[in-house]
Amino acid sequence: MKINQLLILTVLAFLSLQCKKEGVEPKDILVSKEWKKTVADKNLYSNPSGKILYASVLNCQKDDTYRFNENGKLTLKKGSSQCEMIEAASEDLPYSYNKASKELIISGIKYTLAEATSVQIKYYAPLPADSGSDYIVFLLE
Numbered sequence: 671m672k673i674n675q676l677l678i679l680t681v682l683a684f685l686s687l688q689c690k691k692e693g694v695e696p697k698d699i700l701v702s703k704e705w706k707k708t709v710a711d712k713n714l715y716s717n718p719s720g721k722i723l724y725a726s727v728l729n730c731q732k733d734d735t736y737r738f739n740e741n742g743k744l745t746l747k748k749g750s751s752q753c754e755m756i757e758a759a760s761e762d763l764p765y766s767y768n769k770a771s772k773e774l775i776i777s778g779i780k781y782t783l784a785e786a787t788s789v790q791i792k793y794y795a796p797l798p799a800d801s802g803s804d805y806i807v808f809l810l811e
Contacts, residue, residue: 695769696786699787700791707725708809708811709725713787728753730753731751732751784807789811792807
């Protein structure tokens with residue numbers, strides 16, 4: 671009898687945790703931490719259909735961090751590796767996210783948010799028909 675009760679409580683606790691995980695909004699995940707660019711896709715299943723091209727990450731960008739703030743500003747902090755001789759240490763870019771359309775707009779450029787998890791942010795944009803790929807995919811971890 672006690673084993674059955676323990677089993678039922680364990681299952682209920684597990685289901686409760688699963689429901690809480692499902693209730694996390696993409697915007698909450700965006701603002702949850704500082705992110706870094708990557709080219710290592712942790713979930714190929716969330717890619718758009720068609721030919722994709724992953725956005726490259728330059729060596730000078732590998733130590734940059736990205737922080738989505740609640741106030742609609744994306745703070746880009748440049749690391750010690752600089753891409754240009756004179757480069758600002760940080761930059762604030764406007765962004766917005768529309769949950770219904772999954773549209774992520776950064777500095778006026780429209781993307782589709784494909785994935786927002788605690789380990790990866792994936793967003794993409796269409797490419798011109800003559801580019802050889804349908805979409806360019808950006809990854810943050």
